[in-house]
Amino acid sequence: MSDSSSDLSILRRCWPEYAEVSTTHRVAVHGVEIGGAASVVIAGPCAVESYDQTLNVARAVRAAGGQLLRGGAYKPRTSPHSFQGLGTEGLEILAEVRRLTGLGIVTEVLDPRLVERVAEQADMLQIGSRSMQNFPLLTEAGRTRKPVLLKRGWSSTLGEWLCAAEYIAKEGNRNIVMCERGVRTSCQWSYSRNIFDLNVIEPLRRATPLPIIGDPSHATGSWTLVPSVARAALAAGVHGLLIEVLEPSGDREQLKCDAEQAITPETLAEIVAFAKAMQVPGIPEPAPEPTL
Numbered sequence: 001m002s003d004s005s006s007d008l009s010i011l012r013r014c015w016p017e018y019a020e021v022s023t024t025h026r027v028a029v030h031g032v033e034i035g036g037a038a039s040v041v042i043a044g045p046c047a048v049e050s051y052d053q054t055l056n057v058a059r060a061v062r063a064a065g066g067q068l069l070r071g072g073a074y075k076p077r078t079s080p081h082s083f084q085g086l087g088t089e090g091l092e093i094l095a096e097v098r099r100l101t102g103l104g105i106v107t108e109v110l111d112p113r114l115v116e117r118v119a120e121q122a123d124m125l126q127i128g129s130r131s132m133q134n135f136p137l138l139t140e141a142g143r144t145r146k147p148v149l150l151k152r153g154w155s156s157t158l159g160e161w162l163c164a165a166e167y168i169a170k171e172g173n174r175n176i177v178m179c180e181r182g183v184r185t186s187c188q189w190s191y192s193r194n195i196f197d198l199n200v201i202e203p204l205r206r207a208t209p210l211p212i213i214g215d216p217s218h219a220t221g222s223w224t225l226v227p228s229v230a231r232a233a234l235a236a237g238v239h240g241l242l243i244e245v246l247e248p249s250g251d252r253e254q255l256k257c258d259a260e261q262a263i264t265p266e267t268l269a270e271i272v273a274f275a276k277a278m279q280v281p282g283i284p285e286p287a288p289e290p291t292l
C-alpha cells in the first residue's frame with residue numbers, strides 16, 4: 001500500500017465499526033438503502049432534455065421496479081458545442097418529477113460553485129468520471145450532508161479512487177457510494193466504449209465498507225451490451241446498478257446525449273427482476289488486504 005492511501009478514514013482498518021468484511025456502510029437516499037442485501041437500481045435518462053421526456057422515463061422506471069431516478073441537468077460533454085444540459089431548468093424538472101412519481105433524484109454536479117444549488121434539489125449528488133479528481137468539487141460535496149455517488153475516473157487506480165472518496169469523507173460526509181463505470185483500454189470505441197472492471201469490486205469491498213454500484217451504460221456505450229454487463233456486475237458483488245433508459249417507444253435518434261447506450265423500459269424491467277431475485281454476494285474469507 002502506498003503511503004498516500006494507507007491512512008484513509010474510509011478504509012475498514014481505520015473505521016472500527018466496519019472491521020469485518022461482511023459489513024457495509026449503508027447509505028440511505030430518499031428512503032432507499034444502498035449497501036444492504038438487496039441491490040438497488042437507479043435508472044433514468046442520460047440528460048434531462050425536457051419535462052415530458054423526464055416524466056415519461058421516470059414513470060417507466062417506476063413501473064419497471066427501479067428505485068431511484070437518475071438524470072443530468074448539467075452534462076460534462078467532450079465538445080463545448082454539444083448540448084450541455086438544461087441547468088437550473090433541468091433541476092426544476094427533476095424536482096417536479098420527484099413530486100409526481102415519488103422517486104428520489106440522483107443528478108450530477110460539475111462545478112464547485114453550484115454544489116449548494118444542486119444539493120437543494122437532489123437527493124444524491126453525482127460526481128462524474130471526469131470530475132473524480134476535482135478536489136475543490138469533492139470538498140464542497142463533502143460539506144453538504146447529501147449522499148454522494150462517486151464515479152471512478154476512467155484511468156484511476158483503486159487507491160486514487162479511494163483518495164477521492166476521502167476528500168468527501170474528510171469534510172464529515174461518509175455517505176458515499178462508489179460507482180464503477182468502465183475504464184479505458186485498447187477497445188475504445190471499436191467494440192465497446194470502455195471495459196467494465198469486474199475485478200475491482202471485490203478488492204474495493206475488502207478495502208472499504210462503502211457500497212459500490214455498477215454503471216453498465218457508460219462502461220459499454222451500447223444498449224446491446226448493457227444487460228449482460230449488468231448481470232455480470234451483480235454476480236461479481238455490486239450493491240446496485242446505474243442505467244440509462246429511453247422513453248417508452250422513444251426514438252433514440254432524437255436523444256441529445258448517449259443515444260446508443262439507452263435501453264428500453266422493457267429491458268430495464270428484466271434487469272430489475274434479475275437484480276431482485278438475487279442477494280448481493282458476500283466476500284470470501286479470509287480476506288487478504290488489497291494493495292492500494
Ligand code: PEP
Pocket residue numbers: 046072076108127128129130151181215218
Ligand atoms: C453520467 O452518468 O451521466 C456520466 C456523464 O457518466 P460518466 O461520468 O461515468 O461518464
Ligand code: MN
Pocket residue numbers: 046047218244257258
Ligand atoms: Mn450518459
